[in-house]
Amino acid sequence: MDPSSDKHFRSPFSLSSKNALVLGASQGIGRAIAISLAEAGANLLIASRQEPELEKVAAATRQLGVECHVCRFDISEPEDINKLLEKARSSYDRIDILVNCIGINPKRISFEQTDKNISDLIFKVNLFGAMDVIQAIGKIMINQKKGAIINVTSTAALHGAPTLAPYAASKAALQSLTRTLALEWAQYGVRVNDVAPGYVHTELTHKVWSNSSLYKEITNKIPMRRFALPEEISPAVVFLASDASSYITGSTLVVDGGWTT
Numbered sequence: 001m002d003p004s005s006d007k008h009f010r011s012p013f014s015l016s017s018k019n020a021l022v023l024g025a026s027q028g029i030g031r032a033i034a035i036s037l038a039e040a041g042a043n044l045l046i047a048s049r050q051e052p053e054l055e056k057v058a059a060a061t062r063q064l065g066v067e068c069h070v071c072r073f074d075i076s077e078p079e080d081i082n083k084l085l086e087k088a089r090s091s092y093d094r095i096d097i098l099v100n101c102i103g104i105n106p107k108r109i110s111f112e113q114t115d116k117n118i119s120d121l122i123f124k125v126n127l128f129g130a131m132d133v134i135q136a137i138g139k140i141m142i143n144q145k146k147g148a149i150i151n152v153t154s155t156a157a158l159h160g161a162p163t164l165a166p167y168a169a170s171k172a173a174l175q176s177l178t179r180t181l182a183l184e185w186a187q188y189g190v191r192v193n194d195v196a197p198g199y200v201h202t203e204l205t206h207k208v209w210s211n212s213s214l215y216k217e218i219t220n221k222i223p224m225r226r227f228a229l230p231e232e233i234s235p236a237v238v239f240l241a242s243d244a245s246s247y248i249t250g251s252t253l254v255v256d257g258g259w260t261t
């Protein structure tokens with residue numbers, strides 16, 4: 001039987017009638033995640049600092065037939081986090097999926113030269129702000145007795161990462177948080193996983209891929225000999241958000257063209 005002809009058939013990968021909050025959706029990997037979630041049928045609330053960019057992403061997702069709300073917020077500002085949580089509560093009666101895709105690394109520099117203010121900012125944005133949002137949305141999911149949280153971490157958390165010390169440490173901490181929350185919240189039906197991309201063509205890696213000799217040096221070490229496109233990371237997030245991954249929690253899904261292997 002053709003499953004699409006059966007109105008009762010629901011693919012385990014489908015996200016229709018689910019509501020997703022995506023942090024860091026204005027560009028790059030987060031933008032691709034918002035669009036992939038919408039393609040799978042999820043309604044969205046997307047958030048970051050650049051409202052005009054968010055509005056463009058929202059327009060693209062609405063064309064796919066889903067609802068999409070926008071919230072301008074800076075994850076390093078506690079007031080903004082409160083505003084985001086208010087917006088989440090007023091937009092939807094439940095939040096089924098939380099994707100945290102926010103991440104910064106302002107500079108690649110050896111640790112002895114790293115400014116403490118930069119390290120502090122990286123941790124505030126990549127870890128502490130994320131913890132506040134995850135705790136608040138996690139409480140909502142615990143009450144619902146169901147939810148899926150996906151953190152976008154990095155392969156930099158899995159190995160030594162010269163010139164990226166605070167970034168790699170913040171991502172390793174986010175992976176550790178992912179595993180601990182998976183254990184604490186499994187009893188409530190809340191799954192917590194992370195996707196660890198290798199090198200991806202985005203603004204974050206602009207200085208690397210725009211330098212042809214550096215790009216060649218790095219891609220020579222990647223078995224697939226290229227960086228990923230953001231659209232090659234987002235399907236992994238859809239999988240972890242969907243019932244297709246109903247028995248997966250506390251996992252890191254590495255999407256790196258074989259880099260860490």
Ligand SMILES: NC(=O)c1ccc[n+]([C@@H]2O[C@H](COP(=O)([O-])OP(=O)(O)OC[C@H]3O[C@@H](n4cnc5c(N)ncnc54)[C@H](OP(=O)(O)O)[C@@H]3O)[C@@H](O)[C@H]2O)c1
Binds near residue numbers: 051073076
């Ligand atoms: N690109 C890679 O090679 C790679 C590899 C491994 C992991 N990652 C991870 O993947 C995630 C996405 O990275 P990307 O490459 O897509 O980078 P990107 O293009 O620079 O996007 C970063 C996103 O984070 C948002 N953001 C940054 N600071 C914020 C803040 N203070 N408050 C709210 N939102 C903020 C940005 O939105 P606004 O500017 O609108 O605020 C943007 O949407 C990050 O967590 C990154 O660490 C990337």
